[in-house]
Amino acid sequence: MKLLLVEDEPLLMEEMERYLSEQGYRCEKATNFAEGEEKIALYEYDAIVLDITLPGGNGLKLLELLKKQHKEAGVLIVSARDSLTDKLAGLGLGADDYITKPFHLEELNARVNAILRRKSFSGHNRILIDDLVIDTTAQEVRWQDAVIALTRKEYELLLYFIVNKNRVVSKQSIAEHLWGDHYDMADNYDTVYVHTMNLRKKITALSGIDYIKTVYGMGYKFTAP
Known part of the structure; x- marks a missing residue:
C-alpha cells in the first residue's frame, strides 16, 4: 500500500513516516502545497494523509484537485483546527475521515487502515x-x-x-x-x-x-x- 503524507511539521512528518513504514506502508512525503500538488498530479496513491494548513496554500485545495482528476486515493484530513466548519468542508469535498492534532500514531494507523478497507471492499x-x-x-x-x-x-x-x-x-x-x-x-x-x-x-x-x-x-x- 502506497501513502502520501502531506505535512509541514518536520517532527510530526518524521514520526508518521517512521511509524507507518514500520506497519508496512510505502510512504512518500510532501512538505508544502506545491510538492503536494505535483505528487498528486503525477502519481497514484492508495491513501493520502493531508494537513489542511500548508506553506503556499490550503490542503483543501489539494483535495479539490484530487477529486477533479478523479483519483481513487482515500483521504484522511489532519489539522490542528477542531471546528465543525473545517470538518464539514473537508468531508464535503470528498475526504474519507478527519483527525485533529494532537493524535496518537496508533489512531492514525487505525484510521488509515479503515479507509483502505472501505476502498478495497467498496x-x-x-x-x-x-x-x-x-x-x-x-x-x-x-x-x-x-x-x-x-x-x-x-x-x-x-x-x-x-x-x-x-x-x-x-x-x-x-x-x-x-x-x-x-x-x-x-x-x-x-x-x-x-x-x-x-x-x-x-x-x-x-x-x-x-x-x-x-x-x-x-x-x-x-x-x-
Missing part, C-alpha cells in the same frame, strides 16, 4: 480468493459450499488480512485494529496469537491451504493470488 459484497468466499453482507465465510464458522473477531481479522494481502502486519497493528484504544487487553499479544492460530486452523481444515504465514520477529502475512 461496491463488492463478495470477495473470492481461490474457493474461499467472503460474503460481507451476510458476514459469512465459505470454502466452496461449506461454511467456515468464525467468531466475530476471527471474521474481522480475516478481513484485515485480506485488506493487507501479501503485506506483513505486526501483532501490534492487529491488536490496534481489533480492539482500538483498548488493545492493551491483548496482554503480550497472546490473544492476537490465539485468534490468528484459530483462524488458520479453521480455514486450513477445509481448504488444505494455509494462507496465513508467520513472519518470525515481525508478524503475519496473508499470501494469496
Whole structure:
C-alpha cells in the first residue's frame, strides 16, 4: 500500500513516516502545497494523509484537485483546527475521515487502515480468493459450499488480512485494529496469537491451504493470488 503524507511539521512528518513504514506502508512525503500538488498530479496513491494548513496554500485545495482528476486515493484530513466548519468542508469535498492534532500514531494507523478497507471492499459484497468466499453482507465465510464458522473477531481479522494481502502486519497493528484504544487487553499479544492460530486452523481444515504465514520477529502475512 502506497501513502502520501502531506505535512509541514518536520517532527510530526518524521514520526508518521517512521511509524507507518514500520506497519508496512510505502510512504512518500510532501512538505508544502506545491510538492503536494505535483505528487498528486503525477502519481497514484492508495491513501493520502493531508494537513489542511500548508506553506503556499490550503490542503483543501489539494483535495479539490484530487477529486477533479478523479483519483481513487482515500483521504484522511489532519489539522490542528477542531471546528465543525473545517470538518464539514473537508468531508464535503470528498475526504474519507478527519483527525485533529494532537493524535496518537496508533489512531492514525487505525484510521488509515479503515479507509483502505472501505476502498478495497467498496461496491463488492463478495470477495473470492481461490474457493474461499467472503460474503460481507451476510458476514459469512465459505470454502466452496461449506461454511467456515468464525467468531466475530476471527471474521474481522480475516478481513484485515485480506485488506493487507501479501503485506506483513505486526501483532501490534492487529491488536490496534481489533480492539482500538483498548488493545492493551491483548496482554503480550497472546490473544492476537490465539485468534490468528484459530483462524488458520479453521480455514486450513477445509481448504488444505494455509494462507496465513508467520513472519518470525515481525508478524503475519496473508499470501494469496
